[in-house]
Amino acid sequence: MQVVIVNSAQEVATLGASHCLKLITAKPETVLGLATGSTPVALYGELIELQARKFLSFKQCSSFNLDEYIGLDPSHPQSYRHFMNFHLFDHIDIDKNNTYVPDGMSDPKRSAVDYEEQIVTSGGIDLQILGVGRNGHIGFNEPSSSLVSRTRIKTLTAGTIADNQRFFSEDEFQPSLAITMGIATILESRKILLLATGVSKAKAVRDLVEGPLSASCPASALQMHNNTVVIIDREAASELEHSEYYQQVKLETEQLANNND
């Protein structure tokens, strides 16, 4: 796991976008794994900008989102399909037919199984973007999720429901169930970029990077993945014990890259 600490949330987005740019340039038919929530919004802004400036095209890309609420129609403003269209897909040249979000409406159990098959049929996810919940969840794999779980229905914790309440108006139905890629599904991605910003994520970041491998912090499963980059701002890094070491690795990696230019 590579831990990269940068100065601001905007730098998290810029660096995340440069990883995407590099990969999509090398492999135009990249299969992306995408997340919703507040964290990736700035990254999506950067990607839109890169495409507008013709540095990047998503024409040959496909994408799989991590999760979707059960009981929200894709047209619902709080559905993750709607979120993705609004924050990314409506502004880039990706073919929307090649963008997949789990179906939380018809038969969620069936769609969870189908989703796994669709990912395999697509050739597997090349680059998975992740945020992290304050409780260490990735996707909606809440604490106690099996570390070998596949796409399935999960009950959201009271904390996650409260954290996401800000997206719903007072009288609006807020689902407590979701379909989420499992932890094993996520770990099969060839590369993973986890982004976290702000002090509210500091404990989750500490647990995922330096804590024991444990279902109590589902994101700690990323310790078992051999191509994960964790990009965080100083606030999210504030509880890390070994941040000096991560900074040293970052400097030396940059120097090595410069020497090879």
Ligand code: F6R
């Ligand atoms: C969203 C998702 C969640 C979020 C996490 C952090 O698709 O899978 O795991 O990444 O809840 O959310 P924010 O970024 O809103 O703090």
